[in-house]
Structures are given as structure tokens and as C-alpha cells.
Amino acid sequence: MDAILKRHSVRSYSKESIDGATIExxxxxxxxxxxxxxxKPWHFIVISERDKMSAITKxxxxxxxxxxxxxxxxxCGDISAEILTDYFQQNCAAATENILIAATSFGIGSVWVGLYPNEKYRRDFKKLFNLPDNIxxxxxxxxxxxxxxxxxxxRFDSSRVHANNW
Ligand SMILES: Cc1cc2nc3c(=O)[nH]c(=O)nc-3n(C[C@H](O)[C@H](O)[C@H](O)COP(=O)(O)O)c2cc1C
Known part of the structure; x- marks a missing residue:
């Protein structure tokens, strides 16, 4: 609960590096x-090259x-690894939230930058990271x-909680 409630989007960072074991x-x-x-239809690309990070901002x-x-x-979602079609976004969203909460628990700031289902991001990220067709x-x-x-x-709002029916 502590990390979940503490999590918020952090968009400004210090120059302190994060060690590899923590990233893992x-x-x-x-x-x-x-x-x-x-x-488990996911893959994770850990990006640390400044050129790549800068290319993403463009x-x-x-x-x-x-x-x-x-x-x-x-x-990333692996469409060929899906058992139920079209669940890959939900599966990857669950993985993304876990990443945000884990980062918070280590005192590391993070933010969810959405890509899917934007067609332009999809095309440009596939090219930049050399992603295969199924990814x-x-x-x-x-x-x-x-x-x-x-x-x-x-953000707790009791009016959004319903008992047994709407
Ligand atoms: C699907 C999704 C896409 C998002 N895309 C972006 C984004 O492109 N850039 C960004 O700065 N924040 C992005 N956010 C973060 C939201 O702006 C942020 O979660 C929201 O304003 C609530 O603030 P909080 O994260 O501090 O609780 C995204 C969040 C989600 C869940």
C-alpha cells in the first residue's frame, strides 16, 4: 500500500545513476x-543510450x-505469445503498473508514457528499436x-464504489 499510494508521475530527475541490480x-x-x-506476452527493452533517448523525444x-x-x-507486447487474442495491452499495462510501483518502492521516480494504440508511435518505435512484426x-x-x-x-472517492449493483 505504501508504494502504491506514494506513486505519482515524476518528470524531473537528478543526475544520480541507478545501479543495474535495481533496474533488474x-x-x-x-x-x-x-x-x-x-x-506473459511481454518483452522489456532497457534503454540507456542517450542517442536513443533523444531520438524518442523527437x-x-x-x-x-x-x-x-x-x-x-x-x-512491448508479443502478439504471437498471446493465448487469448487482443489481451496483450491489458497484460502489458499490468506489467507497466508493476514497474511504476517497484520503482517507487526504491525511491526512483517514473512516469507512464503511453504509446499503444497511436499508429505513428507504433510505426516509429518499431523502426527505431528494430522490433519484429509480432512485437x-x-x-x-x-x-x-x-x-x-x-x-x-x-484520490479515494467513495461515490465510485458500488455495492452489489450500480
Ligand atoms: C495510458 C497512459 C498514458 C500516459 N501517457 C503519458 C505521456 O505520454 N506523457 C506523460 O508525461 N505522462 C503520461 N501519462 C501519465 C499521466 O499523465 C498521469 O499518470 C496522470 O496525470 C496522473 O498523475 P500521477 O501519475 O502523478 O498519479 C500516461 C498515463 C497513462 C496511464
């Missing part, structure tokens, strides 16, 4: 997500935080230690 744990959290029929106008991020994780880019998570502290808001 964050990816591990992504792979711990639930998936339809246990299909494709995606809402990813400028990458210029400050230490690295980023591109969450779809779903989301991108820049990572970095936050440059300043921020308090998340409390």
Missing part, C-alpha cells in the same frame, strides 16, 4: 504481473523527461531519482 529488480516486478491465461512530444532520465524501459510497443517508463520531493494526492 524493477524489470523482475514487471514480469511478476498477471496475464491472461498466464501467457517521435513522442510528451516524452521530453527522457532528456533527464537515467534510463527507460520500453514495455508491439505498448508503453515507455523513464526512470531517475526525483529532482524534488512531491506529495501524491489522495
Amino acid at each position: 529488480k524493477i524489470v523482475h516486478a514487471g514480469m511478476a504481473a498477471p496475464s491472461a491465461m498466464g501467457s 517521435i513522442h512530444p510528451y516524452s521530453q523527461m527522457l532528456l533527464e532520465a537515467q534510463c527507460a524501459i520500453l514495455v 508491439e510497443p505498448i508503453s515507455l517508463v523513464p526512470l531517475g531519482y526525483p529532482s524534488h520531493a512531491m506529495q501524491p494526492s489522495n
